[in-house]
Amino acid sequence: MLSFHSKLPNVGTTIFTEMSALAAEHNAVNLGQGFPDFPMSEQLIDAVSRAMRSNCNQYAPMPGWMPLREALSEKINRLYGASINPDTEITVTPGGTYAIYTALTTILRPGDEVIVLEPAYDSYVPNIEVNGAKAVLVPLNTPDFSINWDAVRRGVTEKTRAIILNSPHNPTGSILTEQDISSLRSLVADHDMYIISDEVYEHLVFDGMLHHSMLRYPDLFQRSFVCFSFGKVYHCTGWKLGYCVAPEAFTREFRKVHQFNCFSCHTPSQVGITEFLRDEEAYLGLGTFLQKKRDHFIQLMHSTRFSLLSSQGSYFICAAYDRITDESDTAFARRLTREYGVATIPVSAFYQEGSRNRILRFCFAKKEETLEAAVERLSRL
Numbered sequence: 586m587l588s589f590h591s592k593l594p595n596v597g598t599t600i601f602t603e604m605s606a607l608a609a610e611h612n613a614v615n616l617g618q619g620f621p622d623f624p625m626s627e628q629l630i631d632a633v634s635r636a637m638r639s640n641c642n643q644y645a646p647m648p649g650w651m652p653l654r655e656a657l658s659e660k661i662n663r664l665y666g667a668s669i670n671p672d673t674e675i676t677v678t679p680g681g682t683y684a685i686y687t688a689l690t691t692i693l694r695p696g697d698e699v700i701v702l703e704p705a706y707d708s709y710v711p712n713i714e715v716n717g718a719k720a721v722l723v724p725l726n727t728p729d730f731s732i733n734w735d736a737v738r739r740g741v742t743e744k745t746r747a748i749i750l751n752s753p754h755n756p757t758g759s760i761l762t763e764q765d766i767s768s769l770r771s772l773v774a775d776h777d778m779y780i781i782s783d784e785v786y787e788h789l790v791f792d793g794m795l796h797h798s799m800l801r802y803p804d805l806f807q808r809s810f811v812c813f814s815f816g817k818v819y820h821c822t823g824w825k826l827g828y829c830v831a832p833e834a835f836t837r838e839f840r841k842v843h844q845f846n847c848f849s850c851h852t853p854s855q856v857g858i859t860e861f862l863r864d865e866e867a868y869l870g871l872g873t874f875l876q877k878k879r880d881h882f883i884q885l886m887h888s889t890r891f892s893l894l895s896s897q898g899s900y901f902i903c904a905a906y907d908r909i910t911d912e913s914d915t916a917f918a919r920r921l922t923r924e925y926g927v928a929t930i931p932v933s934a935f936y937q938e939g940s941r942n943r944i945l946r947f948c949f950a951k952k953e954e955t956l957e958a959a960v961e962r963l964s965r966l
Contacts, residue, residue, distance in 0.1 A: 592715045599707060600915070600934040607919065608928035614959040617928040619755065619900045621950045625820040626867065633857030641856045647844050649677025649828065650855035656862045657828060663865075665800040673833040676840055677850050681785040681814035681827040686712045687846070688781050688810035688829060689747070691839045693718040697746035699781075700737060704730075704935030706755050706783065718746065722937055728894050728905070730757040734768040741772070747779040748772070752797065753786040753898025756935050756946040760790060760897045761797040766805070773808060780805060785814035785827065788871040790898040791879060800830065807832055810839065815858055817900075818868050826854050875900070875950060882949040885960040891945075900950040903932060907943055909966055914943055921945075925966065927959045 601618055608615040615622075648654065654671035661669050669675060678684040685708065693699070695717030701709050703724050710720045721740045726733050737748070750769075752761040773780070782799040790796045799809040811830045816822035831839060861867065879896060886893055890909050896902035910917055914931035922928045932944040949956060 593711050596711055600930060601707070604918065604922065604928050604930060607922045611923055611926060613922045613926040613928045614955060614962065615928045616947045616949070616951065616956075616959050617930045619948050619950065620822045621820045621900075622955055623820065623952045626861070628864070629819055629821070629857060629861045629867075632860040633853050635860075636853040636856035639856075641852050643852065644849045645677070645852040645855055647848055648672075648840060649675065649850065650852065650859060653677060653855045653859040653862075654828075656859050657830075660862060661800055661830065665798050667800045667803070667806065669800070669830055670833065674836050675828055675830050676836060676843060677826070677828045677855060678812075678843065679827070679847050679850050680816065680825040681783065681812050682708050683825075683847065684810070684812035684827050684829040685709070685749075685781060685783055687839055687842050688812065688831070689713060689718075690716055690842050691810075691835070692746060692779050694746075696744060698742060698744040699746055700740050700748040700778075702732060702737075702749070702751075703937070704756055704932055704940070705749070706751060707935060709749050710937055719744075720937070721745070724936075725757070725759070727942060730754065730759040730894075731762075732765055732768070734765075734772065737768075737772065741776050741778075745776060745778050747781055749781045749783065750799075751783040753789055755786070755899055756901050756930065756932055757894070757903055758896030758899045758901050760794060763797070766797050766802065769805065770802075773805070778808070780809040782809050782811045784811055785817045786899040787813060788818055788868045789875050789900065790872050791876040792897060794897050796898075810835060815854075818871065819858070819861070824851070824854055826850060826858070872898075878949045878951070878953070878956070881953060882947070882956050882960070885956060886963070888964045889960065890966055891963065894944070900948050901946050902949055903944050903946050905942075905944050911943075913941075914945055917943075918945055921963075925962045927962050 604617045654675040658669045658671040689712045693716040697718040699713045701720045713720045723736050723740045799805045799811050814827040891904040894903045918931045929945040933939040
């Protein structure tokens with residue numbers, strides 16, 4: 586038998602896989618994984634079907650279907666006032682996670698360091714480590730999960746290559762503020778580093794708050810890879826389609842990696858989304874649509890002993906359970922699934938060394954009846 590040294594020796598089956606399997610085994614209401622259980626737009630389905638019937642079924646260009654990139658450039662200009670060249674600064678990718686991985690692979694060399702704010706989306710650290718680099722972990726403040734910029738500065742060394750930002754934030758629903766942008770500007774002015782900006786939930790911002798995209802700020806964009814997801818916008822996470830926006834020189838190197846990995850993304854979906862992007866309300870109204878679900882879930886949860894934390898965006902809201910049990914969040918999440926039929930995700934899973942915060946993440950991007958069924962079970966605790 587041939588043997589080899591694993592590039593990810595500490596990575597095993599994720600808690601997401603475990604909790605989904607446990608949910609299926611116990612017929613639990615799944616508020617764990619971040620995907621909607623309501624249908625996507627029939628109009629978008631029809632647009633993709635028309636594209637397939639119109640023989641748009643062969644390879645799209647490596648950077649993406651040009652009409653789609655042009656439509657995205659126009660959208661970015663309307664939303665953020667940025668002039669983005671669709672030919673040289675936008676690349677369509679098989680999902681936002683792929684875009685983040687490719688951006689990191691583009692810039693990282695062995696020995697480099699990347700600032701990662703914890704809790705963090707679980708792909709970041711493996712993406713860094715598989716490239717021979719090191720994640721420097723900086724905890725967010727609890728319970729509001731704001732950024733401790735003094736701690737970030739303490740984490741910067743001469744080896745720091747990049748910082749990863751995620752707003753709206755998975756798993757906590759926190760968002761960047763104007764003060765965060767000011768602190769980020771100060772940081773990158775003092776230290777030469779890239780920004781990897783995970784903005785897959787860009788339209789899921791609540792309570793009239795502003796999404797502080799790196800695309801709003803020319804000085805920040807000039808050092809950024811900004812990553813997006815169509816799946817999160819159009820309720821079709823299984824399509825695995827997204828895009829990366831970056832300055833021309835960055836994009837040129839990004840595409841060198843991309844062309845020998847994925848090369849080309851699903852053409853009919855790109856053609857259909859191009860048509861559907863004409864309907865601005867489909868994405869501009871998303872924040873209001875999901876905020877209603879968040880607010881409904883919050884109201885329902887008043888009947889339980891959970892203490893909900895703030896969520897200003899994303900699919901997610903976190904809850905402390907110190908009034909219920911002293912169990913670890915992982916043990917409690919498993920017991921909730923087995924004994925009460927509700928699957929969640931323990932927030933410690935978003936820390937490399939775990940945490941003792943005793944917080945669970947709930948996904949509220951579900952049908953009202955799904956949320957109601959879950960909370961009816963949770964109220965028995």
